[in-house]
Amino acid sequence: MSTLNYGIAVFPSKEIQDIANSYRKRYDPRYNKIPPHITLKERFEATPDEIKDITSELDRIAAETNPFDIEIKKVSSFSPVTNTVYLKVEPNDTLTSLNQKMNEGKFPVSQQFAFVPHITISQDLSEDEHSDVYGSMRMLEFDLQDHIDRFQLLYQLEDGSWTVYETFKLGRN
Template identity: 30%
Template sequence: MTIEIADPWRDLLQQARRACCDPLADRIPPHLTLLAPASIPQGRLEVMSDHLESLARTSRPFSITLHGIASFLPLASVVYVPVVDGGRTCTALASAIRNGPIPVIQRYPFHPHITIAQQADPAALERVCRSLMDFEATITVDRMLLSVSSDAPSNPDASWRPVGEFHFAGHESSLVRMQRGREQPDASRHRSVHGPRLRWGRR
């Protein structure tokens, strides 16, 4: 379950991931994960879709602001752009998804972010981190996307297929069913440590 990032930020962040020589750059578009890959019992996808539709009807569009660059090191070799404003709304939405009619236990605490690299060349990663230190963007969030895969949730190379786009109240329809095969819609001098996360930025 994700929030997709629209252009021009989508293209910019995807280019940054390519510049890191991350092999997943062209397979995974920039997004904010609301629900990490999880197994849903067979035949229960419709129940989850109904829950998401209900959430969409009672949710309003909101904004998130992205700024700087950060890392989950040493727990995980993931570099990302953090959400510095609007994170509480993302957290509330993620919690409502997890605690619906099909409770889902996640491996890690929810932390809103946009992944830039997971399997990256160290030298390229350093250059990209420096180029994104001053990155900032404010994005309107008015929908969420449900994708499914026949691969195991733990498979990092899993292929995902979008099956439902849920528009928040005030937009055309609360749910758009997708047909099979359809594409998804459209280090600085200052460093601060937050628990295991290391963040770079001048703000």
């Protein structure tokens, strides 16, 4: 039985996506593979049967989770681990809880790093490029808020791009 790569993410509002894309176009070589997003669960492999169990579990998690708000105030970086610059989503109990629930039970464990809610705006840059981009952007201040009422299960296509498999609306209980 063949497996596909899946991931789980939140897509923020068009306004926040437009702001992120204004940087991603220049600094993210994977810009055209997926829209700006907050990763809830990193890439994992699953068979069609496993994904049936996972989607029913995601449906339950979504029903038990109320919609919530996020805030973005600044840019940060994962350096020295990776040369990634991102819009930092302020600490949020609901995002943390969703991430935890999606890495236990029926879910395959795929989390390499501690969960840090963020929207990537640059990645795969050289040390010098990263230093320049982060140096100029970390002085910027943002005052972005968004209301999150859904998350998406995504799968990866052969060309490396990601597309929505299913959308889960929050707070139906």
